[in-house]
Amino acid sequence: MISIARNSIPRKLVLLNVVSVGTALLIISLAFAAFEVLSEKREMEEELETLAKLLGTHSSAALLFQDQDAANETLASLGAVEKIVSARLLDSGGVLFAEFLSVGSSAAPYVHRHDVPLWYVGGLCHFHQDIVADGEVVGCIYLQASTDELRDSLLQLGRIALAAIFIAAVLAILFGAKLQRAITDPLVRLAELSRRVSRDKNYSVRAPSGPEDEIGSLIEGFNMMLSGIEERDRELEEHRILLEEKVRERTEDLVLANRELVQAKEKAEAATRAKGVFLANMSHELRTPMTGIVGMSDILLDTDLDQSQRECARTIEKCADTLLSLISDILDFSKISAGKLEFEEVDFDLGLVLEDVVDVLAHRTNSKGLELICHVDQAVPLRFCGDPSRLRQILINLVTNAVKFTEHGEILVVASCDEQGPEHSMIRFRVTDSGVGIPQDRLDAIFESFSQVDASTTRQFGGTGLGLAISRQLSSLMGGEIGVESEPGKGSTFWFTAKLARQRAGSKAMPPANPAGLAGLRVLIVDDNATCRGVLTSQVESLGFRVNQAADGGGGLDMLTQAVVGGDPYALAIIDSQMPEMSGVDLCREILKRRQLQTTKLALLSSAGDPGKAGIGAGLCPSACLAKPVRFSRLRSWLISHLGDAEEALSGQGDESSAGHCQTLPAGPPLKLLVAEDNPVNQRVLQRILEKLGHETVHASNGQEAIDLVAEKSFDLILMDCQMPQIDGFEATRRLRAGGTTTAIVAITANAMAGDRALCLAAGMDDYMSKPIRPRELADILEKWGRKKKAFATRRSPEGKP
Numbered sequence: 001m002i003s004i005a006r007n008s009i010p011r012k013l014v015l016l017n018v019v020s021v022g023t024a025l026l027i028i029s030l031a032f033a034a035f036e037v038l039s040e041k042r043e044m045e046e047e048l049e050t051l052a053k054l055l056g057t058h059s060s061a062a063l064l065f066q067d068q069d070a071a072n073e074t075l076a077s078l079g080a081v082e083k084i085v086s087a088r089l090l091d092s093g094g095v096l097f098a099e100f101l102s103v104g105s106s107a108a109p110y111v112h113r114h115d116v117p118l119w120y121v122g123g124l125c126h127f128h129q130d131i132v133a134d135g136e137v138v139g140c141i142y143l144q145a146s147t148d149e150l151r152d153s154l155l156q157l158g159r160i161a162l163a164a165i166f167i168a169a170v171l172a173i174l175f176g177a178k179l180q181r182a183i184t185d186p187l188v189r190l191a192e193l194s195r196r197v198s199r200d201k202n203y204s205v206r207a208p209s210g211p212e213d214e215i216g217s218l219i220e221g222f223n224m225m226l227s228g229i230e231e232r233d234r235e236l237e238e239h240r241i242l243l244e245e246k247v248r249e250r251t252e253d254l255v256l257a258n259r260e261l262v263q264a265k266e267k268a269e270a271a272t273r274a275k276g277v278f279l280a281n282m283s284h285e286l287r288t289p290m291t292g293i294v295g296m297s298d299i300l301l302d303t304d305l306d307q308s309q310r311e312c313a314r315t316i317e318k319c320a321d322t323l324l325s326l327i328s329d330i331l332d333f334s335k336i337s338a339g340k341l342e343f344e345e346v347d348f349d350l351g352l353v354l355e356d357v358v359d360v361l362a363h364r365t366n367s368k369g370l371e372l373i374c375h376v377d378q379a380v381p382l383r384f385c386g387d388p389s390r391l392r393q394i395l396i397n398l399v400t401n402a403v404k405f406t407e408h409g410e411i412l413v414v415a416s417c418d419e420q421g422p423e424h425s426m427i428r429f430r431v432t433d434s435g436v437g438i439p440q441d442r443l444d445a446i447f448e449s450f451s452q453v454d455a456s457t458t459r460q461f462g463g464t465g466l467g468l469a470i471s472r473q474l475s476s477l478m479g480g481e482i483g484v485e486s487e488p489g490k491g492s493t494f495w496f497t498a499k500l501a502r503q504r505a506g507s508k509a510m511p512p513a514n515p516a517g518l519a520g521l522r523v524l525i526v527d528d529n530a531t532c533r534g535v536l537t538s539q540v541e542s543l544g545f546r547v548n549q550a551a552d553g554g555g556g557l558d559m560l561t562q563a564v565v566g567g568d569p570y571a572l573a574i575i576d577s578q579m580p581e582m583s584g585v586d587l588c589r590e591i592l593k594r595r596q597l598q599t600t601k602l603a604l605l606s607s608a609g610d611p612g613k614a615g616i617g618a619g620l621c622p623s624a625c626l627a628k629p630v631r632f633s634r635l636r637s638w639l640i641s642h643l644g645d646a647e648e649a650l651s652g653q654g655d656e657s658s659a660g661h662c663q664t665l666p667a668g669p670p671l672k673l674l675v676a677e678d679n680p681v682n683q684r685v686l687q688r689i690l691e692k693l694g695h696e697t698v699h700a701s702n703g704q705e706a707i708d709l710v711a712e713k714s715f716d717l718i719l720m721d722c723q724m725p726q727i728d729g730f731e732a733t734r735r736l737r738a739g740g741t742t743t744a745i746v747a748i749t750a751n752a753m754a755g756d757r758a759l760c761l762a763a764g765m766d767d768y769m770s771k772p773i774r775p776r777e778l779a780d781i782l783e784k785w786g787r788k789k790k791a792f793a794t795r796r797s798p799e800g801k802p
Contacts, residue, residue, distance in 0.1 A: 013183065017175075021168045029161030036157060040150050044083070045118055048127040051081070052141045056131040059089055063097065063131065063139040071098035078102075083149065085124060088142040097139065123147055135595075186210040190219055197226070204230065289681075294772040296681075299688045315359075343477070347503050348388040350427070351376050354415060355631040357395045362629055364403050366607045371410035372399075372629045375535040378542055380417045381425060383503040390474050391498060394482075395429065397467035398494045402433035409434030409491070412531055424499055426480070432493040438486040447472045447482065471496065518643055519544035522568060526556035526587065527576040527605070536574060539632050543639065553582030557590060564596045571643060577606040577625075588620060601642055605630065669786045671716040672696045676706040676732065677748070678724040682771075686719065686748075689775050693782065703727030707735055715743050717785050720765065722749040730763040737764040744785050748773060 055074060062071040071089050078084045078100050089098040118127045125145040130137045193207050206223045210216040297317040305313060358374045365372040376382070395413070402411045412432045419426040438446065447468050468482075475482040479499030486492035523545045527533045530551070537547045548570075550556035556573065563569045573591070577584035584604055591597045602620055607628040626638060673690060677683050678701050690697050698713070700706040702724045710718070718736075722729040733745055747760035750771040757768040767785070769777060 018169050022165050025161070025165045025168050029157070029164065033154060033157045033161065037150065037154055040153060044125060044145060044147075044150070045127070048118070048125065048143050048145060049129070051078070051084075052127060052129040052143060055087070055089075055141050056129060059098075059141065060131050060133040060138055063089070063091055064133060068098055072100070074098075075100035083145045085144045085146050087144070090140045090142065092138050094140070120147065123151075135593075183215065186215045186219065190222060194222070294774070296685060298775050299685065299692075302692060343390060344387040345385060345501075346388065347383070347385050350380065350382045350384055350391075350415065350500075351632060353388045353392055354395070354413060355633065357392055357399060358413065358629045359631065360396065361399050361403065362607075362627070364400075365411060366628075368403065368406070369408065370403065370406060371529050371532055371607075372413075373410060373529075373532050373535050374413045374629060374632075375415075375538065376632070377414070377416040378538070379420075380415050380427060381420070381502065384425070384500040385503050386478075386500050390478065394471045394474055394496060395431070397471045398429075398431040398496075401467065401494070402431050402435060402492070406433045406435035406491070410529060410531055412535075418497060422502070424501055426497055426499050428495060428497045430493055430495045432491065434491040437488040437490055438484065438492055439488055443484055443486065446484065518639070520546060521571040521643065522546045522548070522563065524548050524550060524556060524559060524563075524570045524573045524600075526550045526553060526573060526579075526584065528552060528579045529576070532576070536630070539635060540574070540639075543636060545639075553579055553584065553587040553590075556587060557582075560591065560597050560600060561594075569597075570600050572601045572603060572639070574603045574605065576628075577604050603638065603642075670694050670696070671782060671786050672698075672714070673782075674698050674700060674706060674709055674713075674715040674718045674743075676700040676703065676718065676724065676729065677721045678702055679721075682721075682773075686773065686778075689773070689778060690782075692775075693779055695782065701725075703729060703732030703735075706732050707739075710736060710741055710743070711739075717782070718743055718745045719748050720745050722747055722760065729765075730759070733764045744788070746781055746785065 055078075058074045059071050062068070062074065075087050075089060075098050078087050079102070084100075085102050087100040088096060091097045117129060118125065120126070123146070125147055126143070127145070128140055128142045131139040131141060190207055190210075193205065196202075197205060204226075206226065207219050210219040294317070297313055300313045301310065301317065354374050354376060358372055362372060399411060399413060410433075412430075414430045414432070416428050416430070417425055418428050472482045475496040475498060480497030482494070482496035484492055484494045523540050525533055525536050525540070525547060526549075527536065528551055533549045533551070537549060540547050548559060550559050553575075556575065560570055560573060575584040575587055579587075582590075584606075588602050588604060591600065591602060602624055604620060604625045605628050606625055624642075626635065673695050675683065675686050675690070675697050677686060677699070683699055687697055687699070698709060698715070700709055704727045706718070706720065707727070709715075720729040720733060724732075727735075729747065729749070736743075736745070744766045745764065746767040746769060747765045748769050748771065749756065749760070756770075760768045767781060769781060
């Protein structure tokens with residue numbers, strides 16, 4: 001070490017190159033050699049395992065029927081495999097039944113090791129495997145393979161590695177000696193200059209510029225240091241003058257700041273006045289493309305689709321609904337502030353609303369590996385009358401918020417009943433997650449507008465901070481309240497209540513709760529997640545089944561076996577595919593191997609993108625795999641179709657059928673319609689829907705075309721877009737009314753702000769629809785005005801004359 005330290009920098013660099021290159025090549029060579037050896041061993045082991053399986057398959061019959069000729073003939077096929085030295089076929093008692101020896105080889109002694117199937121000894125690779133037929137061991141196949149190829153490969157790699165290390169060392173010495181000068185020469189010159197400056201105290205000298213690297217930066221820094229010492233006194237004086245100038249500038253800035261505050265106040269007031277106009281324009285620009293998405297998905301669902309295509313189309317439809325609800329958040333906030341928010345009054349099924357929320361967000365939770373569980377307490381009535389979209393909006397806000405702040409674990413959505421009355425019920429919804437939690441000092445602020453737990457620019461989780469504020473307002477408008485319980489590091493529980501009206505007598509009845517003929521059957525639920533087990537147990541028990549639980553695959557297998565021994569076997573086992581130790585796929589395979597358990601039907605729960613693949617991997621048909629999170633309606637239909645009457649299953653799948661699309665909509669009398677719409681996509685959507693409803697349509701691309709067509713032809717109804725080129729829908733309506741047109745005009749517009757309906761009616765229109773257009777809403781409008789078309793024929797003129 002002392003001799004190395006005294007050497008010059010050039011020698012040190014050459015020595016460093018040689019040692020570094022040699023060491024790196026040695027490590028790489030050793031690693032590559034180890035990898036090659038392991039790869040060839042793995043390849044040999046896989047080849048022996050494959051040969052053993054093939055020989056076992058072809059020799060099982062010979063062992064069963066004691067046909068030694070067939071066994072010898074099977075083993076003789078190994079003559080084409082060079083590395084096979086010998087092969088022996090033994091019967092179930094361990095007696096040699098058939099043998100094969102390669103040319104020029106002698107039989108090595110047979111050693112049967114029960115602990116391992118494969119080992120290396122004496123330059124040979126030994127492999128044995130039992131031969132199983134009909135679940136019983138009928139014999140054993142024993143193979144010996146030569147490892148000469150492995151040894152030759154290792155020697156060849158060693159020669160190549162040594163040659164590479166030698167060549168690399170020589171090249172490092174040759175090139176290092178030349179390249180080190182580019183590093184050492186500037187350093188030597190700089191050291192000489194530093195000694196001269198220290199001796200002469202002359203700080204005006206400068207070192208010549210060096211290469212554009214760290215050495216060049218060092219030289220530049222040395223020169224800058226000399227310049228700094230020389231200019232120190234001058235800079236101190238300039239700094240004093242600069243401070244005086246800054247004081248004067250700050251005084252002027254204060255005066256300007258006061259002026260800017262006044263201007264900012266005026267701009268803020270102008271921005272407040274422009275808020276309504278901006279939101280109206282945003283409503284139009286965002287809802288116009290959504291009309292195409294929603295409309296085309298409805299049209300697609302009205303065509304002949306297979307089950308997979310229909311599920312995809314329904315997913316598009318549900319995601320479009322979610323996107324539309326998110327777009328509406330900003331508009332809803334403005335409507336709530338202005339007190340103009342309106343609620344629908346429609347009949348709905350609370351269970352289906354919750355399941356729709358889970359379906360919409362299932363992909364997001366699955367992509368993060370989270371369990372999304374939905375549970376409706378049995379005491380909760382399901383048939384209500386109100387605004388399901390607002391309930392869905394709050395739930396999506398809360399579940400989306402939980403997904404965002406949860407990295408692992410589960411999210412549980414629960415509905416329970418606080419109060420029940422003959423006309424109303426107070427329903428409590430809880431969304432519990434296992435996320436990061438919320439500090440106590442931020443619990444009250446999170447429901448404020450544009451407020452977040454972490455509002456810094458470096459926050460981990462994004463968002464506008466508006467969803468919870470809107471949820472609080474909506475819950476209050478529905479006669480309830482909202483709150484949160486949380487602890488940092490232990491997750492959060494957001495809850496809200498809503499006062500919902502019970503459906504009137506005569507509403508459509510629910511499907512029967514208990515499937516006929518299935519009451520009392522035993523069902524086993526195997527899932528490592530305790531919450532998921534509890535929810536599934538409650539759902540299956542509500543259908544009249546007897547349910548037991550197991551927390552892992554081994555326990556589930558034991559319970560299935562004990563039930564068979566006890567004479568009360570399980571009719572069905574519902575198994576989670578992802579469990580520690582023994583997965584659900586492995587458990588299904590093990591069950592299928594055992595004859596006494598094959599009467600039990602299996603259902604595999606999977607959160608993968610294609611659940612059917614999990615079923616195939618487990619040895620089941622794809623229909624035996626259910627996607628998580630499991631909708632109660634789908635679970636009920638699946639249980640009926642696999643354990644009971646398929647026709648009854650179909651009767652309970654109302655939410656999965658194509659009902660609700662154009663073919664089941666009330667069409668009313670056929671009408672001749674004028675559609676004034678400038679957007680081509682919206683034109684196609686309206687045309688397809690109207691044709692399905694049996695109406696005749698004529699299209700106009702702007703207000704002027706609509707005026708001209710009305711002058712040429714007669715129409716039963718005019719569908720008028722409000723924003724069009726040349727002449728918009730408002731002006732076109734005013735001109736038509738001024739010209740004496742009495743045909744009913746319905747506004748179809750993307751403007752959905754408070755007051756837009758009044759503007760349309762003031763322009764002379766008779767009705768109003770906001771985009772995106774829903775087939776159901778459009779059918780209702782056409783039916784309504786179709787029945788009134790005779791009244792429009794006798795409508796009074798603008799002067800008040802008939």
